Amino acid sequence: xxxxxxxxKRIMLEDALLAYPDExxxxxxxxxxxxxxxxxxxxxxxxxxxGDKKRRFEIAAKDYVKAxxxxxxxxxxxxxxxxxxxxxxxxxxxxxxxxxxxxxxxxIVSVINKNISAIRSWQLNEQNRFEEEKLxxxxxx
Amino acid sequence: xxxxxxxxxxxxxxxxxxxxxxxxxxxxxxxKTLSTDFPDLKKHLFDEQGNIRxxxxxxxxxxxxxxxxxxxxTLSNDAVISIVPAIAGGLS
Numbered sequence: 164x165x166x167x168x169x170x171x172k173r174i175m176l177e178d179a180l181l182a183y184p185d186e187x188x189x190x191x192x193x194x195x196x197x198x199x200x201x202x203x204x205x206x207x208x209x210x211x212x213x214g215d216k217k218r219r220f221e222i223a224a225k226d227y228v229k230a231x232x233x234x235x236x237x238x239x240x241x242x243x244x245x246x247x248x249x250x251x252x253x254x255x256x257x258x259x260x261x262x263x264x265x266x267x268x269x270x271i272v273s274v275i276n277k278n279i280s281a282i283r284s285w286q287l288n289e290q291n292r293f294e295e296e297k298l299x300x301x302x303x304x
Numbered sequence: 305x306x307x308x309x310x311x312x313x314x315x316x317x318x319x320x321x322x323x324x325x326x327x328x329x330x331x332x333x334x335x336k337t338l339s340t341d342f343p344d345l346k347k348h349l350f351d352e353q354g355n356i357r358x359x360x361x362x363x364x365x366x367x368x369x370x371x372x373x374x375x376x377x378t379l380s381n382d383a384v385i386s387i388v389p390a391i392a393g394g395l396s
Contacts, residue, residue, distance in 0.1 A: 186394055186395075188391070212392070212394070217395075218394050218395040219392070219393075219394035219395070220392060220393060220394050221390075221391070221392040222390075222391035222392070224361045224363070224368070224388045224390070227311075227388050227389065227391060228363075228386065228388060231311060231312065234312070240312060241312040242312075244391055246393060246394070248394075248395055251395050255393070256393070256394065256395050258392075258393055258394055258395070259393035259394065261359075262359055262390065262391070262392040262393050263393070264311075264313035264314075264359075264389045264391070265313050265314070265316070265348065266312065266313040266314075266315075266316055267312075267313050269393075
């Protein structure tokens with residue numbers, strides 16, 4: 164189960180709307196409490212993809228290193244990544260799967276016609292396939 | 305020995321250790337040692353042909369090894385190696 168606290172959620176959704184019709188991306192930080200992940204901080208990151216940002220996102224290595232450092236300095240864990248799917252469902256693509264890391268929660272925000280349509284979270288399983296992770300309270304907004 | 309910084313998503317394969325000391329004169333040697341010591345880490349670092357995976361970036365200090373000598377990059381005793389996962393995705 165993943166819980167995204169209101170301020171972290173607000174920042175993530177605002178990023179998704181501001182970036183539309185491009186994809187946005189960022190990191191999710193917080194704490195793990197048994198099987199629960201509580202996200203307290205969203206870090207907005209520039210979509211470094213050159214070319215079609217409407218269909219792709221990429222995070223620069225320096226931004227990744229900054230996020231790890233931020234987590235370390237603030238006693239948080241880097242628990243996941245969010246990105247948006249403009250005018251598409253909040254379901255990971257094959258491209259998402261191939262590039263995905265183990266352990267991380269992948270939160271996808273679907274933005275349809277400039278409105279938030281859905282938020283869903285996914286994690287790779289042992290077979291390297293995405294499985295949906297229960298997202299408390301916010302599956303559909 | 306060089307220090308290797310393990311990124312959060314791979315720490316479950318190193319017993320939740322974030323920093324490791326590893327021997328080896330080059331990136332290739334140190335990563336072989338790392339794979340021997342932590343076999344579950346191997347598939348996340350190397351592809352089936354034994355090359356470093358395309359979604360894994362390796363830095364020595366602030367430099368990407370692709371801008372140095374790739375796997376043949378030599379390491380000083382106080383080298384700091386960072387494994388940085390490439391984060392990407394998007395619509396199909």
